[in-house]
């Protein structure tokens with residue numbers, strides 16, 4: 318829908334996710350999120366519309382805080398869009414309304430951090446109405462916050478008629494890529510789930526067990542599965558209260574004829590550090606006093622063979638402690654294979670903070686099919702739950 322609209326002469330309120338990391342001097346450490354929203358902003362400006370940008374930044378506690386001010390982004394947005402960017406010191410109120418009135422076509426008004434008002438997170442009705450009154454059209458392009466029912470991401474939509482609210486290009490891309498994995502994917506469909514804890518991913522695992530052909534488990538969470546099956550895991554990460562959950566997942570996998578793959582060997586370390594002594598375990602067991610910090614070579618080969626047969630791949634969570642040189646091989650090998658098969662026939666979707674960090678660190682981001690910008694939102698979607706930011710717009714179209 319977005320691409321078909323002509324925004325000429327319109328005041329367009331765009332919810333972006335400009336929650337970028339700032340250095341101590343308030344310079345921008347990583348502008349990926351700003352760049353991700355550029356196509357949407359550019360389209361509005363090129364049509365001859367005015368863009369009013371609203372976002373949160375960080376987690377301000379009560380009211381305005383210098384370190385969370387969006388004013389630190391003004392210059393960068395100006396450089397990237399080559400448009401005039403005017404900064405408003407609040408996101409609602411009379412002065413802001415005046416600035417909107419004076420905003421010319423092709424110009425950007427950047428509003429101050431939405432979360433300086435507690436009403437944003439509370440999803441307060443009146444606050445959302447005040448925001449809505451600033452513009453003719455509401456565009457949601459903030460996939461990173463789509464899982465929150467906040468005033469600017471969801472509640473605001475009710476103040477616009479169906480033809481005046483829509484997703485931006487980034488949101489559209491995120492949703493259509495997620496659908497490639499969740500709605501009639503090309504099979505075999507393989508999900509690789511890793512990371513530290515089973516507790517944060519179990520709902521995703523359970524939901525994926527209804528759809529995938531292969532489920533590959535790696536990272537710290539694999540050891541809860543291995544312990545539940547009776548293996549010794551030494552000092553590896555474990556969630557004792559999730560042993561039954563892990564067994565239950567294994568049972569569901571068997572019932573649903575999902576091939577669930579667990580590590581068959583590990584790189585074990587004698588402590589959690591860069592300089593630890595290491596050994597490759599001979600099988601699933603980790604010796605007493607050692608901890609598994611990466612998947613081993615046999616496991617890598619098994620997982621790569623599964624990926625090579627897959628036509629659709631979803632990856633969330635690293636295979637080991639990839640931040641440390643000694644324990645990054647598993648994650649790097651999996652990333653390389655995903656990149657390789659994506660260059661051939663397979664479709665791959667990578668999401669979640671740490672897998673995205675890994676794929677960027679390895680310089681492979683442009684060799685996979687799609688890298689999602691929203692970790693929490695993507696997980697919630699994969700859990701089979703509605704995203705308030707998506708539902709608010711999708712339900713009426």
Ligand code: AMP
Nearest residue numbers: 512513514536537609610634637638671
């Ligand atoms: P998550 O946020 O749950 O996706 O977890 C990501 C974190 O899990 C990364 O910081 C990894 O270093 C960590 N991790 C991966 N594998 C292991 C492991 N075997 N033991 C401990 N931590 C791990």
